[in-house]
Amino acid sequence: TNTINLAQYVIVRFRDGASRVTGTRYTLGFQNPTNLLPGETFVIVKNTASQDLIELADLVTLNLVMSFDGNDPLAIYFANDVSGTTISPSAVEIDIFGEIGYVGSGWGSGSTSTVNNTLRRKNTVYSPLNTNPSPFIPSNEYDFFGSDNYLGLGFHDFGGTITTTN
Numbered sequence: 001t002n003t004i005n006l007a008q009y010v011i012v013r014f015r016d017g018a019s020r021v022t023g024t025r026y027t028l029g030f031q032n033p034t035n036l037l038p039g040e041t042f043v044i045v046k047n048t049a050s051q052d053l054i055e056l057a058d059l060v061t062l063n064l065v066m067s068f069d070g071n072d073p074l075a076i077y078f079a080n081d082v083s084g085t086t087i088s089p090s091a092v093e094i095d096i097f098g099e100i101g102y103v104g105s106g107w108g109s110g111s112t113s114t115v116n117n118t119l120r121r122k123n124t125v126y127s128p129l130n131t132n133p134s135p136f137i138p139s140n141e142y143d144f145f146g147s148d149n150y151l152g153l154g155f156h157d158f159g160g161t162i163t164t165t166n
Contacts, residue, residue, distance in 0.1 A: 006042065007032035009094065010082045013065040014073045017103035025085040028065035043154050056153050070106040070115030073098030073136075076128075095128035099136035108138045118145040120152070123159035 007030045015024040028044070036042050045057035046066035054060055068074065074097040081091035093100075098107065098114070106115035119142040129141060138144075145151075 002038065004036045005032065006030040006034040006036055008079055010077050010079045011044075011065050012075050012077060012082065012085075012087065013068055014075070014098075014100050016072065017101060019101040020087045020091075025087070026064040026067075027082055027085055028061065028063045029079055030059075034059075039158070041154050041156050053150055053153075056150065058154075070113070070117075071098075071102070071104055073100045073102060075100060093130050093132065095130060096132060097129075099134055100132045102136065107136045108144075112139045112144050114138050116147045118147065118149040119143070120145065121156070123157045126159075 009030065011028045013026045013028075015026065017023055018025050034042075042058045043056055044059045044061060044066060045053050047054075047060050047062045049057075049060075065074070076094040076096075077087065077091050078094070081088040106113055108114055111117070119138060121141060122143055125141050
């Protein structure tokens with residue numbers, strides 16, 4: 001793989017049942033260039049987080065994209081497909097967390113719930129989730145840890161192989 005300029009992407013948070021065309025959406029873009037090298041991670045932290053967490057961040061923001069509470073889906077789009085909070089009808093989700101348009105208190109239950117747990121993508125997931133799932137079953141793609149467990153943040157134990165091209 002190659003270096004990725006995150007300025008080419010936007011993260012969208014769909015608040016409390018928002019869809020691609022209705023409801024409240026928040027967006028977060030990146031300054032150009034914000035480069036992500038092969039095998040790296042990029043940690044985004046809300047500015048109200050603990051100092052320990054802020055120290056692990058690549059980006060600290062007050063953006064409302066980072067104010068999710070376990071029931072708000074997130075999606076990544078190409079930046080040229082999103083203007084403000086308007087998503088182009090032809091836009092394609094690059095990766096999705098949650099179920100866009102979902103109204104509820106979160107996904108899963110107990111120790112495999114998206115509410116009050118820390119989730120990390122499984123090292124056996126090799127492809128993005130780019131079709132809106134119905135229903136979203138978080139245990140298919142994520143490992144669960146207790147609330148506010150950020151041990152290992154900034155690292156991803158990828159179970160596959162990374163090939164770099166020049």
